[in-house]
Amino acid sequence: MIVVIAFIANILVAIAKSVAAVLTGSASLVAEASHSWADAGNEIFLIVADRRSVRQKDDGHPLGFGREAYVWSLLAAVGVFTVGAVVSVMNGVQQLFDPEPASDYLIAYAVLGVSALLEGASLLQSVIQARRTASKYRRRSFDYVLNGSDPTLRAVVAEDSAALAGLAIAFLGILLHQLTGDPFWDSLGSILIGLLLAGVAILLINQNRRYLVGFNPPDRVRRGAAEQLLARPEIARLTYLHLEFVGPSRLFLVAAVDLVGDGPEEQVARVLRRIERQIKQDDHIEQAVLTLSVSDEPSLIV
Template identity: 30%
Template sequence: MSASGGTKAIVAALGANLAIAVAKFVAAAFSGSASMLAEGVHSVADSGNQALLLLGGKKAKKEASEEHPFGYGRERYIYGFLVSIVLFTVGGVFALYEGYEKIAHPHEVEHWYWPVGVLVFAIVAESFSFRTAIKESNQLRGKLSWSQFVRRAKAPELPVVLLEDFGALIGLVLALGGVGLALLTGNGVWDGVGTMCIGALLVVIALVLAVETKSLLLGESADPAEREKIRAAVVDGDTVTRVIHMRTLHLGPEELLVAAKVAVQHDDTAVEIARAIDAAEQRIREAVPIARVIYLEPDIYRATGTEPTTPAEPSDVKSPGA
């Protein structure tokens, strides 16, 4: 995932949410709508979330240090996880609370044209933001479905913005429905029902984001296609004859660690092996450019079934005769 593409989508969402938040709070003040107040808080939370994503992207660019020799690429995962927490608490839980209060103590929506006008404006603005996120994501999604893209993306920014914008649009429709029913029936309870639905939606989205970013924080391997490219690049058929076992780990969205034990000919000299290892590293970087940190350990392959001696990635275990 390109940093520029993610940043463009974040900035578009940030601008839209700031404008919408101001409009929603003005409408809530004039109309007394709980749905408007919940949506205003939701937009503020979204704006803060986008600021967190931008901050995480900036911190991730720090140079590696002696204390952090592999750099700060995972800062983006940490801030992505913080976004899910903010969305859950400030967005979802607050909306559920406001909805409960509105149902328990309903009152008629005043000055209906304020919330309705702001909701229509917000739907248009969020649609532009959502369109930007979709456009940027399509450049990276390939043939993956949207659910697969959200699950497999190694960079958190676009999945977060996509889900936030999707949740915002659905929430706006729910808020419009709640306000509309309250106006039609004269019963303010419907405003609270709409708010409760918004809260439930935000909680679900926050949980999905938390699960996905937690997996990234724990450390995910390269995609299967990238692992196969690395395997093919390592073996030259002359000095390096096979990959005995291999590990890959994302140090950040755009930085991959590769560690592998490779088989070499038993009668090769140390100089020949060193040159073959250097050449293999170069081939890996050409095949998978994000492979920045590479450790290759030469060994003599023993067809005894004892290798690998440590847990392997799914495609690492091969039969001795392979």
């Protein structure tokens, strides 16, 4: 839902900025228009990420399709860099050497003000969702957005935050241009907006890369999983535990356990399968695999 809201907001803002950029000749507004069109395109990737990542697992994909969220979010982050950042910096550098006369500053300020309201509303929606979800997992909102497993929420919050920061930079660049009559400030604003977008893109690319190559959950989650396993009456010891994100809030669990008693092989296998089925009933567990511990393996300290 927040992605759709952000997409609609970005389309409206991009149109307004593009018209204002043509009327005013402002380099900062050209950068902001490029920024908004890039964001609108990126929201399409995020919508695809949301839809494809929730598909049910099949025989060919035993760990599900959750990682599709990180693939499409990575493509969206690359889009921020290649479209928004590069175009903004190039436009700013070009305007430094061949500035266009700027006019109609009131139009620029009006568009920036309306854009700030729309971007702020979109950011507010995403922050509310982030707080709600972070509270559910007993994490701080900022930490959950930055390091959590939901790439779509992280992208929307990052893009909306960068959009508001970019609007502030554009406002200062246009204002200084108007006050001093020097187009340098407007051009500098465009370059700074591009660098801001590049920084956000690099952050998002790196976070998605971490989850694509295999990212372990926080120690708190590992301790909770270990405690739940050891709380089962059939399990005496836990000697190995592997948890890995395979999608937003979805984990792959592998554990080596020592069962209570010394039953025959068939009985032990049935107990392990039953425990696996029970573990997979948890909404956060995509797949669970249990194996037997060796007697000389040390127990994990929880």
